[in-house]
Amino acid sequence: MSTAKAAPWVAVSERSSSLSPAPERRPAEGPNERGRRGSRAWRGAGWREPFGCVEAVAGGCGQPPLCFAVRSDLVGAVVGRGGSKIREIQSTTNTKIQIIKGDPKAEVKIFGNKPMQTKAKTMIDNFIKEQENYSPQYRVDIVAFQPSVGRDVSTNHNEDLPLINWDKIREDALKWGKKKWADLPPIRKNFYVESATTRAMSQLQVDNWRKENYNITCDDLKNGEKRPIPNPTCKFEDAFQCYPEVMENIKRAGFQKPTPIQSQAWPVVLQGIDLIGVAQTGTGKTLSYLMPGFIHLNSQPVAGGKRNGPGMLVLTPTRELALQVEAECSKYSYKSLRSVCIYGGGDRNGQIQNVSKGVDIIIATPGRLNDLQMNNFVCLKSVTYLVLDEADKMLDMGFEPQITKILLDVRPDRQTIMTSATWPCAVRRLAQSYLKEPMIVYVGSLDLVVSLFFITIYGI
Ligand SMILES: Nc1ncnc2c1ncn2[C@@H]1O[C@H](COP(=O)(O)OP(=O)(O)O)[C@@H](O)[C@H]1O
Ligand SMILES: [Mg+2]
Known part of the structure; x- marks a missing residue:
């Protein structure tokens, strides 16, 4: 299956080596699976898309990626809910963006032609700025008025949450549905005799x-x-x-x-x-x-x-x-x-x-x-x-x-x-x-x- 024609997506992958992570192929998947995986990847599901494919679909083939680092706790602000923000950046700038998770910083690579890379970077910077303005760490004045019991503003608890396995949930729902409706007698429906x-x-x-x-x-x-x-x-x-x-x-x-x-x-x-x-x-x-x-x-x-x-x-x-x-x-x-x-x-x-x-x-x-x-x-x-x-x-x-x-x-x-x-x-x-x-x-x-x-x- 060719991966070059994949729907727009972003890889958020775990960093294995800081500079040139080795490409690693995922097993072949059906089209539905492919459509879903973007959202699964936002939370660092631990897979990586081959770089060659990313470059092939983005405009400006041959142009080296624009690389820079972003604080890990701000990656969510760049990706957006369900990948909405990153998709917006990619579609408006015709670039492909890869985020390799790391601690304390994630590495961002923007593939595309030079002006568009710059434009995408500006958009990312803006999202980060926005987030920083609203972040509790930077809004001490607001935090001061919040009840502080059980709240620790200095750590990002999202990182500790277990990943939700949506594929498993869907599979279970299908199985459960089949089981629920098994053993029911068939329904007769057609009784019409046209005069x-x-x-x-x-x-x-x-x-x-x-x-x-x-x-x-x-x-x-x-x-x-x-x-x-x-x-x-x-x-x-x-x-x-x-x-x-x-x-x-x-x-x-x-x-x-x-x-x-x-x-x-x-x-x-x-x-x-x-x-x-x-x-x-x-x-x-x-x-x-x-x-x-x-x-x-x-x-x-x-x-x-x-x-x-x-x-x-x-x-x-x-x-x-x-x-x-x-x-x-x-x-x-x-x-x-x-x-x-x-x-x-x-x-x-x-x-x-x-x-x-x-x-x-x-x-x-x-x-x-x-x-x-x-x-x-x-x-x-x-x-x-x-x-x-x-x-x-x-x-x-x-x-x-x-x-x-x-x-x-x-x-x-x-x-x-x-x-x-x-x-x-x-x-x-x-x-x-x-x-x-x-x-x-x-x-x-x-x-x-x-x-x-x-x-x-x-x-x-
Ligand atoms: N073929 C028919 N000829 C005359 N009256 C009818 C016929 N079918 C139903 N009705 C009567 O018409 C009235 C309204 O019917 P109803 O089914 O309550 O209307 P609706 O659900 O469209 O508001 C009922 O009193 C019903 O008995
Ligand atoms: Mg009625």
Whole structure:
């Protein structure tokens, strides 16, 4: 592997001999490893990059390096957090910089052409000056007013800290993740049978129908090759012809036809694809995820009784919304699926008892669910269908930390649906974190915000 084309980096190495340290090769590494090692080296991991490579990538090949010494305790000020400062110096001056750690002084070598070497040195001097101005040793006046117990300003304790082995931590996290999710039954996700009428729709009919239904816009946010966006299901039978019990419930409710979001969301969700549904309040988003969710739950290889926990989890921002969703759940009760509502301000003991009786669907506000989860009253490992309902409101109410903690316990290969009435940046970020290769259905006009999202988040 050629090291000459490495991404910009800086070697902070231990000094083995003061003048001409012998080059010493590291074992071959993958590209990811290479990208990471710069930051690992800041704290003197004890490796050295071949000098020849450094010279080859810096401008001014053949020019001897500009060498000078810097007090070891000031090296951090030159390198910056995560290497930010040194990278800045290198990129603005087109030089490569090597710092060889030593005690009490480190040796700095700047590779590049002469004017740029000088410029880089000036920048380094400035950073050092800045640091000295703020250093406790030089700000006796400030230190005098600090409580001095346990503080020794004359020594640099950073040198004594053990190095953090990030590679090991990452490896362990991967291993732990694999172990955590091992032994779980596979998830069945695709239950969609396209009706003959839906299949027969021409592109023009599809476009017209979407336009007439409040301008439905959809896109596949998967990177690479795009999947076909399914035609909308214009009638209830088009989505649920194979599920008579669902059809009965809909008939009983007396609904005439699917709402726009339902018509486009159902064929996506029934195929097992993650969905972001953006539509105004009151447009029927609840049934757009509940109906496919019922079918999903009832079609898993492990039956409800043996699942040992809920199969569907709906997170909602408020108690009122949680109760509304629960009411819809009960109204369209399917195959006697049991749902439980968990929300802050409600009877905690009663909720714990309800959950422990066995449950298929949990509808919860994030705070209270996180509380029960942390206290081991509810196990979320069995959840295969997750809904983040009214995501914009949940974020407005500051529930992101609880959502993050809850989702640590939900298997990553679940199907996830997210609904929202608005589409601000924070919601887009949430979608990017928790949905996998989703499709988006947007009822309304495809405005600039959405276009920007496609470009910035998914690079399309
Ligand atoms: N296809 C439909 N036709 C008529 N009414 C519907 C339909 N789907 C749902 N509804 C009703 O519309 C109301 C609002 O739906 P909801 O799902 O709460 O909206 P949202 O979640 O988008 O704010 C509910 O009372 C629901 O029963
Ligand atoms: Mg809703």
